[in-house]
Amino acid sequence: MSADERPWASVPGGLAAAFALLLAAQIALHGLRAPALQAAQRDLPPAPRAETLRLAAFGEDAAVARIAMLYLQSFDLGGGGTTPYQKLDYGRLVAWLSAILDTDPRSSYPLFSAARVYAENPDPAKSRLALDFVYRQYLKSPNTRWPWLAHAALIAKHRLRDLPLARRYAAAIDRYTTDPSVPSWARQMEIFILEDMNELEAAKIMLGGLLASGRVTDPAEAKFLRERLEQLEDRLRERSRP
Amino acid sequence: MAAVRRLVYLPTAAIVGSFPAQRAAIVCMHATLALARTTLLEARRSGLPWLGLASLLAATVLAAFMAQVALTESLQLQAALAAALLRACGAFLVALAVASSTAREFADKGFEFMLSLPLSRTTQYLGRWLGHAASAVFVAIGFSLPLLLWSAPAAVAHWGLSLAFELALVGALALFFSMAFGQLLPAVAASAGFYLLARALGTIQAIVQAPLLESDWAQRGARWLIDAIAFLLPRLDAVTRTDWLLYGTPQATEYLAALGGLALYTVLLLAAGLVDLQRRNL
Secondary structure (H helix, E strand, C coil): CCCCCCCHHHCCHHHHHHHHHHHHHHHHHHHHHHHHHHHHCCCCCCCCCHHHHHHHHCCCHHHHHHHHHHHHHCCCCCCCCCCCHHHCCHHHHHHHHHHHHHHCCCCCHHHHHHHHCHHHCCCHHHHHHHHHHHHHHHHHCHHHHHHHHHHHHHHHHHCCCCHHHHHHHHHHHHHHCCCCCCCHHHHCHHHHHHCCCCHHHHHHHHHHHHHHCCCCCCHHHHHHHHHHHHHHHHHHHHHHCC | CHHHHHHHHHHHHHHHHHCHHHHHHHHHHHHHHHHHHHHHHHHHHCCHHHHHHHHHHHHHHHHHHHHCCCCCCHHHHHHHHHHHHHHHHHHHHHHHHHHHHHHHHHHCCHHHHHHHCCCCHHHHHHHHHHHHHHHHHHHHHHHHHHHHHCCCHHHHHHHHHHHHHHHHHHHHHHHHHHHHHCCHHHHHHHHHHHHHHHHHHHHHHHHHCCCCCCCCHHHHHHHHHHHHHHHHCCCHHHCCCHHHHHHCCCCHHHHHHHHHHHHHHHHHHHHHHHHHHHHCCC
């Protein structure tokens, strides 16, 4: 106790009791509200415009775009989320991804999520929405966004079983990329698509190529891709069992 | 050392001895530096270093926590989040330190006492700002260091230097409003409003210039008004950019133009503050 403080006994008993009571009420109120708040978050709200996000960013567009991605992610990846991503309204989801990408066009997070998470939805209609988003955004910057379209081509072939769509995406990589650093396997994606290989083999080649080219440097992304590859291996192993 | 003494010190001393105007200028400079040192010492003894340290810790921990749930760009997320938080905290802390120091001086009548000393108002004003600017530079250096965990040293150096310029501007801004209002709350509110508007104005301009909006007279009037305000405010959205930390250093011309803009506006604020102070009947 410092010299400018009086002892605890100098606090009136009624005041101390009222303080304790109010603190308990606050904790109880919060406990009651928490489930209600979670339930209210069942639906993804309509996406804001990119200008709105930029206005809220006060010049910190890169930071706000990434925080918005974490917010969007909270609707699907467990961790308290009540809605698995398969049930999300994909119209709204794509609008969110577009707004976030417009806020920071150099971020790869929205395209990564669209190609690697949302496009893997078992519902073909929803998966096509995500793939179409990747394709449209790829056309705006082919030299930086081709890895996501390459993955989209694989999804189109192996998950949707839509060979014309997969070839269209693969051909777009060859046609629109001009950067000499784009690897040859990506430019020859169409041949790669036409070859008779299963999803795991194709994914292994693509991931190996991405890692070899030094494009996957982020530890979180490398971990995520490794886990996805293991999941794919497990699934194919289960399928091949008699 | 002997050469320096012979070539610089002795001729200077001779000039000072010969011309009273030069002597007066040197005395003013010494007084300005002494006041700056006092202001810096006051900032050091206030809660500023501890609050700066707490901000540093909070931003770093929060960024690390958020990165745990990121699927990709986890390093970029940490850098962007920490930089955004530290920039905002830096501006807030510097503005608050300047405004509270000035308000206390007004309340204690310390400012009036200082005016009774044989020091010009310009010397007093500039000395105070110089001290606050020095503490802003220390804050900028401290806030830049953790970013080295996630970004390249060159990018962090660009960002940190820009932050130092920006915080020095915030110091000049807060000093101007503190001197004008003489009270803490209006000074902090005006500084915060001005700062936030300057950071958002680029986006506001882009919104009002969108071709989708109807081009009636009200729309044109709003656009004209926003453009007119933009002429009077510094481009804070073009400086201390997180992009530099994530995607590489800016082009030299762009960077120098941004820093030049900050320096020019800081001098403008100092001139405005001096005009206001000279007109005051204290």
